[in-house]
Amino acid sequence: MDSIISFRDVWKIYQMGEVEVPALRGITVDIKKGDFVAIIGASGSGKSTMMNLVGCLDTPSKGNISLKSQDIANLSESDLSTLRGKTIGFIFQQYNLIPHMTAYENVILPLELQEEDETIAEKRAKNVLALVGLKDKIHHLPSQLSGGQQQRVAIARCLVADPEIILADEPTGALDSVTGKEVLDMLEKIWKEEGKTVIMVTHDLHLAEYAHDIIELKDGKVVRMEKNNKQK
Amino acid sequence: MVRHSKLRSWLTILGIVIGVASVIAILSMGEGMQQSVSSQLGDLGGDILTISPGVSKAARFSGHGMGGGKLPSSGTIATAEEIVLDRIDLQALKGIPDIKLINPIIRANADVYFLAKKGSVSVTGVDPKVWSQITLNKIEDGRMLGPSDANVVVIGGRLSRDYFDKPIGINQMITINNMAFRVVGILDNEGSDVFMPLQSAYHVLDDKEIGIYDSFEIKIKNEEELDLAIENIERKLMNVRHVTEKNKDFSIYSSKETAERVAEMMGSMTMFLAAIAAVALLVGAVGIANTMFTSVLEKTKEIGIMKAVGARNKDIMMIFLLNSVLIALIGGAIGVIFGYLLSGLLPMLMGGASGVTGKLGSSTIVTMNSVVLSLSISVIIGTLSGVIPAYQASKLKPVDALRHE
Numbered sequence: 001m002d003s004i005i006s007f008r009d010v011w012k013i014y015q016m017g018e019v020e021v022p023a024l025r026g027i028t029v030d031i032k033k034g035d036f037v038a039i040i041g042a043s044g045s046g047k048s049t050m051m052n053l054v055g056c057l058d059t060p061s062k063g064n065i066s067l068k069s070q071d072i073a074n075l076s077e078s079d080l081s082t083l084r085g086k087t088i089g090f091i092f093q094q095y096n097l098i099p100h101m102t103a104y105e106n107v108i109l110p111l112e113l114q115e116e117d118e119t120i121a122e123k124r125a126k127n128v129l130a131l132v133g134l135k136d137k138i139h140h141l142p143s144q145l146s147g148g149q150q151q152r153v154a155i156a157r158c159l160v161a162d163p164e165i166i167l168a169d170e171p172t173g174a175l176d177s178v179t180g181k182e183v184l185d186m187l188e189k190i191w192k193e194e195g196k197t198v199i200m201v202t203h204d205l206h207l208a209e210y211a212h213d214i215i216e217l218k219d220g221k222v223v224r225m226e227k228n229n230k231q232k
Numbered sequence: 233m234v235r236h237s238k239l240r241s242w243l244t245i246l247g248i249v250i251g252v253a254s255v256i257a258i259l260s261m262g263e264g265m266q267q268s269v270s271s272q273l274g275d276l277g278g279d280i281l282t283i284s285p286g287v288s289k290a291a292r293f294s295g296h297g298m299g300g301g302k303l304p305s306s307g308t309i310a311t312a313e314e315i316v317l318d319r320i321d322l323q324a325l326k327g328i329p330d331i332k333l334i335n336p337i338i339r340a341n342a343d344v345y346f347l348a349k350k351g352s353v354s355v356t357g358v359d360p361k362v363w364s365q366i367t368l369n370k371i372e373d374g375r376m377l378g379p380s381d382a383n384v385v386v387i388g389g390r391l392s393r394d395y396f397d398k399p400i401g402i403n404q405m406i407t408i409n410n411m412a413f414r415v416v417g418i419l420d421n422e423g424s425d426v427f428m429p430l431q432s433a434y435h436v437l438d439d440k441e442i443g444i445y446d447s448f449e450i451k452i453k454n455e456e457e458l459d460l461a462i463e464n465i466e467r468k469l470m471n472v473r474h475v476t477e478k479n480k481d482f483s484i485y486s487s488k489e490t491a492e493r494v495a496e497m498m499g500s501m502t503m504f505l506a507a508i509a510a511v512a513l514l515v516g517a518v519g520i521a522n523t524m525f526t527s528v529l530e531k532t533k534e535i536g537i538m539k540a541v542g543a544r545n546k547d548i549m550m551i552f553l554l555n556s557v558l559i560a561l562i563g564g565a566i567g568v569i570f571g572y573l574l575s576g577l578l579p580m581l582m583g584g585a586s587g588v589t590g591k592l593g594s595s596t597i598v599t600m601n602s603v604v605l606s607l608s609i610s611v612i613i614g615t616l617s618g619v620i621p622a623y624q625a626s627k628l629k630p631v632d633a634l635r636h637e
């Protein structure tokens with residue numbers, strides 16, 4: 001089966017004044033459609049950097065990244081935005097909801113940006129909010145929701161456009177372990193039922209056990225890539 | 233987007249409101265001043281000259297100021313006792329072909345009694361045959377002085393209405409320096425002067441000597457040849473008075489000249505106001521730009537989020553364009569309303585001022601131009617200062633925008 005994401009000798013070097021900080025040093029990985037991959041590694045090992053590259057939020061310094069067999073270097077700014085909107089759903093550690101928009105408005109935003117038909121968009125947004133269990137909170141502002149609820153809004157927003165790939169960078173990092181487990185159960189359910197490709201960054205090895213495959217980074221290099229035998 | 237931190241949006245709008253309102257108010261002041269001056273200039277007969285003894289034109293000019301009547305009154309001058317105009321001068325003037333009418337004038341203050349109340353007013357003796365044809369005053373009630381009048385007066389509008397407890401009406405009697413006069417006319421002006429035939433005036437004004445005049449009011453035949461007429465009159469008078477250009481002891485004063493001086497003054501006043509308006513505009517523009525700029529910069533992270541969920545740069549531009557146009561329009565519209573109200577209040581606020589500054593803001597006119605000008609500036613500046621930072625933020629890589637706090 002074709003890989004949906006492939007990295008070929010990808011480097012990311014940050015320029016800090018005079019000093020060059022290599023965050024990723026020659027990463028080569030392939031992720032297949034329908035995989036559930038956990039990226040683990042110590043703090044500063046380059047996990048977020050790698051996620052940002054997968055999500056086309058950043059560009060590599062060297063090497064090639066392909067998404068659905070397209071080299072992203074060949075895509076324009078607006079193509080990349082469209083690709084993000086339709087193909088990728090993000091879940092961030094800090095939720096990244098727009099603070100002055102209600103849960104519903106945050107969730108429907110990606111569809112509005114795609115100029116989706118209004119009635120379809122409305123139905124879809126309400127569906128995903130119900131799916132994450134926030135049916136009765138759709139008109140709350142993020143500040144009126146708990147951390148776990150906010151993260152569920154973020155999950156609903158990530159799902160609303162029915163993306164093929166879900167990227168979650170420490171999705172439970174700001175949550176307590178019980179709420180974190182709820183969120184992960186939800187992710188797993190979506191992965192199983194909807195056949196999406198999920199990539200999750202975590203430094204919690206317990207959480208990593210939800211995944212199919214584990215990629216471990218150290219100092220910007222892949223040091224381990226294996227099937228998760230202990231998968232729950 | 234507008235809902236985001238409502239206070240902030242309202243502050244931005246407030247900045248625009250203040251900018252636009254002050255520009256409109258200041259422009260309305262300048263416009264009102266110009267219109268009132270030009271309407272006054274229209275009133276000042278271009279064919280009327282005043283000749284008075286004495287030399288200093290400038291002193292007299294500033295002496296009667298703008299607040300006085302529309303007529304360039306010759307006023308009483310300290311030196312008038314030594315230097316006078318007399319019958320010889322009058323005769324000489326009568327021989328000048330450029331002159332159509334001559335109205336010899338004497339003027340002094342006198343006590344006036346009405347219904348046992350006393351007041352002090354300026355009494356002007358005029359040639360009753362000529363006065364009605366030469367004066368710029370209009371009759372509101374009754375009639376002008378006529379050729380055969382004696383012991384009658386025409387009084388100023390304010391004297392009639394407000395000076396005494398009760399208004400003075402037509403055919404009522406007033407007493408001036410112990411002589412009774414019947415009021416035959418009331419002028420349509422704000423003056424409290426009394427006009428009476430010259431002969432009566434000599435009678436009631438103690439210190440006036442028959443054959444001596446305080447000034448001559450002259451109407452010339454052809455307004456186009458005003459300068460030539462002035463020259464002829466000047467030459468003739470210098471001749472009969474045995475004076476030269478150097479020790480000239482009289483002055484000829486044309487209302488056109490005043491008009492020009494006033495126009496000049498108003499011109500620089502308008503420039504001054506325009507400069508203030510420009511500063512107000514600049515301050516308004518900077519305020520608008522500043523608030524817009526910061527409020528958009530604060531949204532950099534939001535722009536990052538929107539890009540992450542699929543917003544293209546042009547979507548972001550569109551959102552911020554609409555937002556800033558909306559804010560600028562709301563602010564501009566409220567500003568226009570406030571500017572309008574403010575310009576209505578200005579005459580009251582500046583009512584106390586007198587002289588030339590009394591004209592400033594004494595009437596204000598909001599023109600379509602000033603509304604269009606200030607509105608378009610608020611919209612242009614507001615839009616640019618909303619869109620430029622949004623453009624810069626949209627050019628950031630999403631990951632950098634997301635990192636922004």
Ligand SMILES: Nc1ncnc2c1ncn2[C@@H]1O[C@H](COP(=O)(O)OP(=O)(O)OP(=O)(O)O)[C@@H](O)[C@H]1O
Nearest residue numbers: 014016021022023042043044045046047048049050
């Ligand atoms: N914008 C940046 N400018 C300079 N250096 C950066 C930048 N972002 C990341 N780095 C550096 O790149 C390296 C990898 O950072 P990254 O954020 O990918 O780590 P991480 O694995 O996500 O760590 P954590 O678990 O703490 O989130 C670190 O050394 C970090 O200091």
Ligand SMILES: [Mg+2]
Nearest residue numbers: 047048049169
């Ligand atoms: Mg990280």
